[in-house]
Amino acid sequence: MATGIMDRIARRGLSPFAYERLHDLKGELKAMWVHRRGVREARKRTxxxxxxxxxxxxxxxxxxxxxxxxxxxxxxxxxxxxxxxxxxxxxxxxxxxxxxxxxxxxxxxxxxxxxxxxxxxxxxxxxxxxPDTRWPMECYVHGRTEWQDACKANKWHPQWVTTTMEHLNYHFRQQDDDRTDGHFECHRFxxxxxxxxxxxxxxxxxxxxxxxxxxxxxxxxxxxxxxxxxxxx
Ligand SMILES: C[S@@+](CC[C@H](N)C(=O)[O-])C[C@H]1O[C@@H](n2cnc3c(N)ncnc32)[C@H](O)[C@@H]1O
Missing domain, CATH: 3.40.50.150 (Vaccinia Virus protein VP39)
Known part of the structure; x- marks a missing residue:
């Protein structure tokens, strides 16, 4: 609840860039904390x-x-x-x-x-x-639809992704603009x-x-x- 209010205040008061960096920082602090605990537990394993x-x-x-x-x-x-x-x-x-x-x-x-x-x-x-990146690129260049059809059939991308270029961008970046599960889900390469x-x-x-x-x-x-x-x- 308190986090929700703080989040709304931050979203309203900060520039979109600053808000995103704050969101990243929160993610990083959580990652540090979880990692430290994971390291301690892994060291106890046989x-x-x-x-x-x-x-x-x-x-x-x-x-x-x-x-x-x-x-x-x-x-x-x-x-x-x-x-x-x-x-x-x-x-x-x-x-x-x-x-x-x-x-x-x-x-x-x-x-x-x-x-x-x-x-x-x-x-x-x-x-x-x-993810195989040659396939989508070949399909794009040659105007073939089978990769895009597979994206739809397998629900790899969200529903707002409909054009071939949107699919390609999502394949490369898996952007987190509309995600709540943190920046670990983004594609970086x-x-x-x-x-x-x-x-x-x-x-x-x-x-x-x-x-x-x-x-x-x-x-x-x-x-x-x-x-x-x-x-x-
Ligand atoms: C696309 S999922 C793949 C999951 C599974 N191997 C599969 O094929 O369905 C990518 C996984 O990478 C994990 N991941 C991404 N960045 C990570 C990081 N820095 N440390 C630990 N796990 C990370 C995510 O938590 C997620 O489970």
């Missing part, structure tokens, strides 16, 4: 070599995986822009679906992939997927296979290969519209 991690898991349930995200209800609740409280070379597999595009590029993305490299044992695998391979190699991965959707591993709702990549330490 980390068994060979563990499988699902990093940036969101609400997706992956039996056999330790789930890591900022959202409530996961096993390790931390801010993934910061060093992870997980021992070196402990993981056999890291699954990371539709998370990397939420990080700033190149700095945060590089730091995160270096962390993944550190957590994996030699020979361990990072299995990534991100869009990938194609060449760029994803480049950042994975820069982070130290020895083998990087495009892979197909794997039923039983990748979340079913990620089958369409994703670029899948596998990297080995």
């Amino acid at each position: 980390w068994t070599p060979g563990v499988k991690l699902n990093i940036g898991c969101g609400p997706v349930i992956t039996p056999g995986y330790v789930r890591v995200d900022f959202c409530p209800g996961v096993d390790v609740r931390v801010d993934l822009r910061r060093p992870l409280p997980i021992p070196d070379a402990i993981a056999d597999v890291i699954l990371c679906e539709h998370f990397l595009e939420h990080l700033r590029y190149p700095g945060q993305a590089h730091a995160f992939l270096k962390q993944c490299h550190r957590l994996l044992r030699p020979g361990g695998q990072l299995l990534l997927s991100v 869009a990938y194609d296979a060449e760029t994803l391979e480049k950042v994975l190699r820069k982070a130290g991965f020895a083998t990087v290969e495009r892979r197909a959707f794997e039923p039983g591993l990748d979340a079913p709702h990620r089958e369409i519209g994703s670029l899948f990549m596998g990297a080995r330490k």
